[in-house]
Amino acid sequence: MATTPYVDATTRRVTGENGIEYAFRDLGTSEVPLVLLQHFRGNLDNWDPALIDALAAQRRVIAFDNVGVGATSGTTPNTVEAMAHGAIAFMEALELERIELLGFSIGSFVAQEIALIRPDLLRRVVLASSAPQGAAGMHGWAPAVIGAVGRPETSPEGYLSVFFAPTDTSREAGGQAAGRIFGGRTTDRDQPTTWQTRQAQYDAVCAWGIPNHSLLERVAAIELPVFVANGDSDPMILSRYSYLLAGLLPDARLKIYPDSAHGFLFQHHAEFAADVHAFVDQSD
Amino acid sequence: MATTPYVDATTRRVTGENGIEYAFRDLGTSEVPLVLLQHFRGNLDNWDPALIDALAAQRRVIAFDNVGVGATSGTTPNTVEAMAHGAIAFMEALELERIELLGFSIGSFVAQEIALIRPDLLRRVVLASSAPQGAAGMHGWAPAVIGAVGRPETSPEGYLSVFFAPTDTSREAGGQAAGRIFGGRTTDRDQPTTWQTRQAQYDAVCAWGIPNHSLLERVAAIELPVFVANGDSDPMILSRYSYLLAGLLPDARLKIYPDSAHGFLFQHHAEFAADVHAFVDQSD
Numbered sequence: 001m002a003t004t005p006y007v008d009a010t011t012r013r014v015t016g017e018n019g020i021e022y023a024f025r026d027l028g029t030s031e032v033p034l035v036l037l038q039h040f041r042g043n044l045d046n047w048d049p050a051l052i053d054a055l056a057a058q059r060r061v062i063a064f065d066n067v068g069v070g071a072t073s074g075t076t077p078n079t080v081e082a083m084a085h086g087a088i089a090f091m092e093a094l095e096l097e098r099i100e101l102l103g104f105s106i107g108s109f110v111a112q113e114i115a116l117i118r119p120d121l122l123r124r125v126v127l128a129s130s131a132p133q134g135a136a137g138m139h140g141w142a143p144a145v146i147g148a149v150g151r152p153e154t155s156p157e158g159y160l161s162v163f164f165a166p167t168d169t170s171r172e173a174g175g176q177a178a179g180r181i182f183g184g185r186t187t188d189r190d191q192p193t194t195w196q197t198r199q200a201q202y203d204a205v206c207a208w209g210i211p212n213h214s215l216l217e218r219v220a221a222i223e224l225p226v227f228v229a230n231g232d233s234d235p236m237i238l239s240r241y242s243y244l245l246a247g248l249l250p251d252a253r254l255k256i257y258p259d260s261a262h263g264f265l266f267q268h269h270a271e272f273a274a275d276v277h278a279f280v281d282q283s284d
Numbered sequence: 285m286a287t288t289p290y291v292d293a294t295t296r297r298v299t300g301e302n303g304i305e306y307a308f309r310d311l312g313t314s315e316v317p318l319v320l321l322q323h324f325r326g327n328l329d330n331w332d333p334a335l336i337d338a339l340a341a342q343r344r345v346i347a348f349d350n351v352g353v354g355a356t357s358g359t360t361p362n363t364v365e366a367m368a369h370g371a372i373a374f375m376e377a378l379e380l381e382r383i384e385l386l387g388f389s390i391g392s393f394v395a396q397e398i399a400l401i402r403p404d405l406l407r408r409v410v411l412a413s414s415a416p417q418g419a420a421g422m423h424g425w426a427p428a429v430i431g432a433v434g435r436p437e438t439s440p441e442g443y444l445s446v447f448f449a450p451t452d453t454s455r456e457a458g459g460q461a462a463g464r465i466f467g468g469r470t471t472d473r474d475q476p477t478t479w480q481t482r483q484a485q486y487d488a489v490c491a492w493g494i495p496n497h498s499l500l501e502r503v504a505a506i507e508l509p510v511f512v513a514n515g516d517s518d519p520m521i522l523s524r525y526s527y528l529l530a531g532l533l534p535d536a537r538l539k540i541y542p543d544s545a546h547g548f549l550f551q552h553h554a555e556f557a558a559d560v561h562a563f564v565d566q567s568d
Contacts, residue, residue, distance in 0.1 A: 136504065137534070213504075217497045220420065243538055244531025247524050250421070254527055 003028045006052035006063075007185040011044065011071065016089040023071035023190065024064035024090070028056030032123055034100040034280065036063045037087060037107025039129075039262075040149065040205065041198050043070030043190040048177050048266035054273030059100075059280070064090055066110070069197050070190040076200040080106075080133070080208055084113035091121060100280050102126040104265065105237065106201055109133070109208050115222045124280055126227045128265050128272075129234055131241030132248055133208050134215030138241060140206050145236045150202065152195060156182075163263030165233040170259050170267060177266040219248045226252040227279040229272065231264030253279070287312045290336035291469040295328065295355065300373040307355035307474065308348035308374070312340030316407055318384040318564065320347045321371060321391025323413075323546075324433065324489065325482050327354030327474040332461050332550035338557030343384075343564070348374055350394070353481050354474045360484040364390070364417075364492055368397035375405060384564050386410040388549065389521065390485055393417070393492050399506045408564055410511045412549050412556075413518055415525030416532055417492050418499030422525060424490050429520045434486065436479060440466075447547030449517040454543050454551060461550040503532045510536045511563040513556065515548030537563070 009025040016022060025044055026033075034055060038046060044063050055061045067086035068076030077083055087110055091099060100123050103111025108130035115125055131138055140146065148158035156178060164174030226249050230242040239256050246254035255275060257264040265272045293309040300306060309328055310317075318339060322330060328347050339345045351370035352360030361367055371394055375383060384407050387395025392414035399409055415422055424430065432442035440462060448458030510533050514526040523540050530538035539559060541548040549556045 135531075213501045214497070216500070220497075240531050240536070242531075243527040243536075247419075247526075247528025247531050252524070252527075 003053070003056045006047065006049040006056065011188055011190065014090070014093045016093040018067075018086070018089045020067050020086065020089065021073045022064050022090045022093065024062055024094075026060070026062045027052070028058070028060045030059035032098055032100055033060040033062050033096060034102055034276075035091065035096070036061065037066070037101065037103035037110050038063070038069070039105035039107060040201050041154070041193045043193050045185060045190045046181060048263075048269055049180050049184045050177070051266055051269040051273060054269055055276065058277050062094070065190065066090070068200070069193055076197040078200040078203040080109045080113050080204050081117075083110045083204065084117055087114060088118055088121065097121075098123055100124050100126075102128065102276065103130070104128040105130075105262065106205055109204070112219060112222065115224060116218060119222070119224065122224055123284070124225045124227070124282075125222070126229065126276055126279065127245060128229050129231070129237045129262050130228060130245055131208075131237050132216050132219050132245050134210070134212035135241050135244055136211040136213070138237065139209035139211060141236060146202075149236075150198065162236050163261055164267060165231065165259055165261045167259055170233075170261065173267040174263065177263060181266075216244070216248055219245065220250060223250055225279070225282070227276065228252050228254045229265070229275070230256055231260035231262060231267070232256050232258055234261045234264070236262045287337070287340045290331065290333040290340065295472055295474065298374070298377045300377040302351075302370070302373045304351050304370065304373065305357045306348050306374045306377065308346055308378075310344070310346045311336070312342070312344045314343035316382055316384055317344040317346050317380060318386055318560075319375065319380070320345065321350070321385070321387035321394050322347070322353070323389035323391055324485050325438070325477045327477050329469055329474045330465060332547075332553055333464050333468045334461070335550055335553040335557060338553055339560065342561050346378070349474065350374070352484070353477055360481040362484040362487040364393045364397050364488050365401075367394045367488065368401055371398060372402055372405065381405070382407055384408050384410070386412065386560065387414070388412040389414075389546065390489055393488075396503060396506065399508060400502060403506070403508065406508055407568070408509045408511070408566075409506070410513065410560055410563065411529060412513050413515070413521045413546050414512060414529055415492075415521050416500050416503050416529050418494070418496035418502075419525050419528055420495040420497070422521065423493035423495060425520060430486075433520075434482065446520050447545055448551060449515065449543055449545045451543055454517075454545065457551040458547065461547060465550075500528070500532055503529065504534060507534055509563070509566070511560065512536050512538045513549070513559070514540055515544035515546065515551070516540050516542055518545045518548070520546045
């Protein structure tokens with residue numbers, strides 16, 4: 001049975017014990033679903049449909065807006081820990097007892113926090129464009145990065161400059177991904193994320209990046225298998241933080257994708273989806 | 285002018301201010317020499333001649349026995365810090381004011397220590413099969429590893445099991461490297477390392493591996509460009525410690541060589557030498 005393409009997937013609603021009405025899309029089939037945690041200022045439509053379709057071809061995939069984001073009700077919290085609790089409440093509302101978790105960018109920070117707060121909810125974890133809390137040198141992001149994606153009005157140029165590398169091949173891939181993301185779905189699009197979401201998420205990102213060597217030890221408690229992945233030219237979260245995570249985590253494998261930046265998983269969607277499937281399909 | 289092959293290079297002697305007579309071999313030509321720091325229980329003959337010749341084809345390369353090792357006089361000290369001071373005394377005896385430094389295994393620990401003690405001696409640093417002091421999980425090495433290379437009498441089987449991966453291709457490369465190392469030089473071979481050297485070096489390795497998260501922060505003070513390299517299947521110092529080092533160092537690049545173990549730099553001697561040349565030839 002063919003899976004519904006992501007651009008045609010219905011946006012559904014579920015209400016958590018916290019009273020929040022969560023918007024989500026649920027496609028594909030597998031015993032253990034893969035739940036996705038989105039990037040800074042992103043909503044359901046900001047996942048590249050080519051990546052979601054490649055993932056949903058082999059497993060159940062659930063994308064959702066966390067508290068206060070896009071079409072989900074409430075106010076976006078300003079700490080990664082509160083975002084993790086908001087995500088856990090969503091899993092509980094869907095009665096998910098065990099999941100695979102893929103966190104991207106700020107979503108990867110939330111994924112780490114969920115792995116620390118509620119490890120038995122998780123089977124395996126994918127951290128894309130990630131960094132451990134407290135790593136030196138990442139506080140607040142580089143001025144050019146937050147200048148490109150942090151303004152009240154976002155622009156295609158700003159998006160491309162952070163999510164894709166400054167090469168012809170990566171920018172060409174970026175144009176194609178942007179076409180799929182911004183042009184693929186024509187009806188029932190998600191609500192845009194607000195300035196409140198931007199401010200709260202940036203507060204959380206800045207707090208995560210306050211340098212604190214002792215906090216690097218937190219991820220040593222994540223005993224789950226973790227796949228750490230990044231682009232080799234990510235200006236938003238440098239690949240050195242993926243090295244650091246993979247070195248601190250007890251059971252991590254690392255892959256750095258060539259000629260790509262923050263959006264490496266969109267640019268290399270087929271390769272990345274195959275790598276995620278191979279990682280998740282490993283037996284425990 | 286053709287460089288003397290390593291198997292024919294004369295073993296020379298120089299006496300340091302510390303009264304130690306150091307044995308060394310010096311070949312090739314360049315303004316800034318590349319000084320090598322050897323692995324656990326290794327002497328001058330334990331460098332793969334194919335690697336040294338590939339390095340010396342493009343620059344001056346100096347291999348030496350540190351204090352108490354092989355033909356060098358004295359007693360091997362039992363801390364990495366004292367080994368670093370012994371190496372610095374050798375550089376001073378040769379009146380080297382600025383060097384490139386390549387440390388391998390325990391030699392890479394000594395290289396880190398030199399970078400912390402005497403940073404202005406160094407231009408760039410290569411850390412092969414390395415780990416930062418205090419990293420969790422490496423204390424004393426795995427029983428199979430120290431069992432293979434830590435006995436009073438060493439064996440080709442033990443050497444191959446640690447330095448090469450358990451694949452046909454890696455073991456084949458291992459046989460070739462062992463042939464070059466143990467059979468290439470027929471006269472003026474170095475003195476074998478002693479049990480005192482083994483014990484002192486293992487004490488130093490065990491102390492380096494006492495888990496201490498706070499000590500991981502030490503390498504943040506190494507501001508020099510560093511090339512971190514390892515085999516993907518090294519059982520002696522897992523590649524995760526190379527990730528960790530590359531994530532903690534402020535200015536590191538990382539390469540993990542496929543289908544190889546502790547001796548990846550012998551197995552992949554041409555590729556590794558080319559990578560070292562490319563790294564060292566970068567302008568500051």
